[in-house]
Amino acid sequence: MADEGCREVRIAIAGAGIAGTYLSRLLAKRGIETDLYDGRDQGTPCRYRSCGWGAPSGIGHYLAAVDLDLEGYLMDSMSSMEFDGLIASTPLCTINKPRLLRDLASGLTLHHHPLDRHEPGDYDIIVDATGICRAFLSPCRSDLVLPTLQHRVKVEPVGDAPLIAGVYGNRIPGLGYLWIFPLGNGEYHIGVGGIRLDQHERILEQYYESNAHRYTFTPVCSCRGIVRVASPYYSQPFSLPQGGKEGTSPRIIGVGESIGTVAPFTGEGIIYSLECARILAACWPDQDRYERTVLAQFAWMRRERETLEYLLLEGKETGPRLKDRWRFYLNARRSGIRLPLAEAFRRMGSLSRWVENP
Numbered sequence: 294m295a296d297e298g299c300r301e302v303r304i305a306i307a308g309a310g311i312a313g314t315y316l317s318r319l320l321a322k323r324g325i326e327t328d329l330y331d332g333r334d335q336g337t338p339c340r341y342r343s344c345g346w347g348a349p350s351g352i353g354h355y356l357a358a359v360d361l362d363l364e365g366y367l368m369d370s371m372s373s374m375e376f377d378g379l380i381a382s383t384p385l386c387t388i389n390k391p392r393l394l395r396d397l398a399s400g401l402t403l404h405h406h407p408l409d410r411h412e413p414g415d416y417d418i419i420v421d422a423t424g425i426c427r428a429f430l431s432p433c434r435s436d437l438v439l440p441t442l443q444h445r446v447k448v449e450p451v452g453d454a455p456l457i458a459g460v461y462g463n464r465i466p467g468l469g470y471l472w473i474f475p476l477g478n479g480e481y482h483i484g485v486g487g488i489r490l491d492q493h494e495r496i497l498e499q500y501y502e503s504n505a506h507r508y509t510f511t512p513v514c515s516c517r518g519i520v521r522v523a524s525p526y527y528s529q530p531f532s533l534p535q536g537g538k539e540g541t542s543p544r545i546i547g548v549g550e551s552i553g554t555v556a557p558f559t560g561e562g563i564i565y566s567l568e569c570a571r572i573l574a575a576c577w578p579d580q581d582r583y584e585r586t587v588l589a590q591f592a593w594m595r596r597e598r599e600t601l602e603y604l605l606l607e608g609k610e611t612g613p614r615l616k617d618r619w620r621f622y623l624n625a626r627r628s629g630i631r632l633p634l635a636e637a638f639r640r641m642g643s644l645s646r647w648v649e650n651p
Contacts (some may be wrong), residue, residue, distance in 0.1 A: 312549025
């Protein structure tokens, strides 16, 4: 990634999602120019695939680093959420992700089409920020994905009780969860995701039917997606060296979801994509340091991934082990969710039900 002699290094960032746009902004503040390629239209009204738009309020300091204010993107608070019947306080909120991405890309050299992986031009470095597509990197060491379906819904209470934000694992067969994220003005993202799950539509229909006496649900739009929950360790390699005759093909390096910076237990990726992009910008142009830092910073994702593998393969009869319960508890704490320890461990029984009642 180092500059050879005095020649200007040409850099392309393939993918204008959270990781790609944030990285481009950070590098621009250091005087490093990049070409940003945006090929993300998913055929939905917002142009994005399934994403709850939820994030911890801690993303504010990442936005401040590129002169943006979190207040300009807040849609609704999730200060109180339900987790399988347990109410907890959280620092979570929903953000206007399309607006944030537009503002992150403002002023950058943005090409409104994908970068051609077969004829990428004369770039020296291509940053693969294409997320689940991983368009330029070679396949992951051991991939693991979570298919999702999400509806944007207008919700009107039949009585006085509003629909509250929540995450429910006990409604999903296998390893997965249903989420309810408020977007303001009576609209919500209601979605479902699960590993090896193929009943998304039926699960959402059952949820609407079981709550029809409390709320009316009017669909606005829907989208499907796939989230990489492999963890960075299992998403290696992070890079490809310069190749071809006399090094004529560009060096490739991944960032964000393309290298698995998504929490395996929850599918939460916005803040971790920001952090991964921050690490890459801070380490630039030291690629080895970047890779070491990512593996160390997100080592907990490897442990979460290994818990999922255990539950999928060996834990069907016994359910989660003590260390698995502890990892789930730490995941909640990491997101700022304050669950009482004893109650949280007891509620981990719901994970057993996910596995035992597929």
